[in-house]
Amino acid sequence: MGERRSWTEKRAEIMDRPGAGAAYEAARIRFELGRAVRARREELGLSQSQLGERAGLQQPAVARFEAGGTMPTIPMLERLAEALEMRLNVEFLPLREAS
Template structure:
């Protein structure tokens, strides 16, 4: 039986597959968006249901967004931003500078 691979080695192996980098980047963006929404919602003392009502959404949609399970559209992000009392800012960064 072969030796078990560590996480770093396994991740590097998976990232070599075609399309893996793009899928990983999309997952990272979804996770970061969800985290930002949840943190701001909690700062305002809102429940998911209250945020959903403010944004014209259903509570399960907010839950999916916060969990990183969906990639929201720009119009949806604008509604969420308004409901969270923040300004939406979308930026482009050169790939060599992106983290």
């Protein structure tokens, strides 16, 4: 049986693998987008089904999106923004400001 390691050591090992940083960043973006959509949907008092109907999506697709399970396209974000009575704004920020 192998030596036990702390989560910090295990995470460092995983993050040292090629592509791990990019995968982590993509997951962070998906999670943050999903969290923002859910917060706005709840603010408007909409169910996932109602949001899906407004955006032309099925309820399971909305649930996956809110859970960070899918990386949306710009057209998908535009549809969600309109359904949430918002305007999509995409911008590039210097890395020192983008955290």
